[in-house]
Amino acid sequence: MSAATIPSLTEAVTPLEAGSEVSGLGWLKDTAAFALSDGGVLLAKDGATHRAAAHEDGAILASVCDGKRLITGGDDGRVVATGPDGATALLAETGGAWIDALALHPSGAYAYGAGRKVVACDDKGRIKTLDVPSTARGLAFAPKGYRLAIAHYNGVTLWYPNLEPKPEMLDWKGSHLDVTWSPDGRFVVTSMQENALHGWRLSPDKGHMRMSGYAAKPRSFAWSFGGAWLATSGADAAIVWPFDSKEGPTGKAPRECGLRHARVTKVAFHPNVNVLAIGFEDGCVLMVRFDDGAELLVRPAVEGSGVTALAWDKSGGRLGFGCADGAAGILTLPG
DSSP states (O other): OOOOTTTGGGGGGEEEEEESEEEEEEEEEEEEEEETTTTTEEEEETTEEEEEEOOTTOOOEEEEESSSSSSEEESSSSSEEEOSSSEEEEEEEOOOOOOOOOETTTSSSSEEETTTTTEEEEETTEEEEOOOOOOOOOOEESSSSSOOOEEEEEEEEETTTTSOOOOOOEEEEEEEEEEEEEESSEEEEEEEEEEEEEEEEETTEEEEEEEOSSSOOOOOOEEEETTTEEEEOOSSSSSEEEOOOOTTTTTTEEEEEESSSSSSSEEEOOSSSSEEEEETTTTTEEEETTTTTEEEEOOOOOOOOOEEEEEEESSSSSEEEEEEEEEEEEEEEOH
């Protein structure tokens, strides 16, 4: 089906101009917060926008959001929290080491990577550090408990920052870039330099799961609201792997959603139903009803405007997107 024949939601999109490449996006209740490559954060609510100067001396390289604050890391070596009113607070400073890996815990704890050093700060302000075997590329807190997964060369380190036991190593040769936990905490999955995913079943056997066949690095993950599916970028469709059994996707083929002649760059599952938002390198944004594959056009392709950020708000009533050329928008679903 071509873009011209797909049912359209484009008239329900409020366009925005961020002024710089959008490197991340989160929702602060009713406010969309766009992290920008020029170091600023654009805050948008009800059609009005204002800008916070989170990183005045560098680009934002990573961002995470918990609905209350957008935490950003930059090449200025600073970790900064921005609230919905635009107020900023400096959380940490490295003295120059780039911050390109961040994680945020539901309790308010956060972690960041600076080279081989990982720093975790819990909700009481207690700071712990860990040196990992090579540069920390991806960070993710477990869905339950205060445990951090750290992706690096040749595997993942699992670390309890506030406990004494030696961190646990999940080994697999190669360069691991991003990391995610399944919502039930049974699986850890990484993206790899080798255009593949690798996963581990944490119980009972630390078994390996190899998910390959991508045309590019699958740098965007999204779990379905029940945790049964993991959608990924890196191909000409969203590749969606089944995780609804104790074996995960082992021996099973993935589903493909939103097949087009352009590579998927971002994926975001709706928080309450099996609907997947998909952003493409040509600027197109589709919404796919996962159960039957029905598609809705959110944004047509725009040359030079590849999708670089995509996120639903908590209720699932709005979808924000941001692009490489500074274009952005917010879809408000009818009803």
